Amino acid sequence: MSRVEEIIAKQKQLDEELKLAMEEERDAVVADVRDKIKRFNITATELKGLIKGRVTQKQVDEFLKRKDASKDKSKVQLKKTSK
Numbered sequence: 001m002s003r004v005e006e007i008i009a010k011q012k013q014l015d016e017e018l019k020l021a022m023e024e025e026r027d028a029v030v031a032d033v034r035d036k037i038k039r040f041n042i043t044a045t046e047l048k049g050l051i052k053g054r055v056t057q058k059q060v061d062e063f064l065k066r067k068d069a070s071k072d073k074s075k076v077q078l079k080k081t082s083k
Contacts, residue, residue, distance in 0.1 A: 001009075036042075 037047075
């Protein structure tokens with residue numbers, strides 16, 4: 001078995017271990033979150049607002065495209081000379 005094959009085999013094994021560990025710890029994490037929601041009196045409306053208020057990568061990419069496009073337009077306008 002080559003070194004690359006050994007590393008790929010280890011990676012697959014670690015991926016499986018990670019998946020199992022996450023499944024095992026998931027219940028504890030959910031219980032902790034539920035406890036914090038109760039403790040701090042967080043409502044479903046507040047949670048929806050947090051999710052709705054999040055910016056997605058797609059929105060960031062679109063914003064940056066528009067920003068770059070506006071920069072390009074202003075550069076073109078600066079090059080024009082008036083007669």
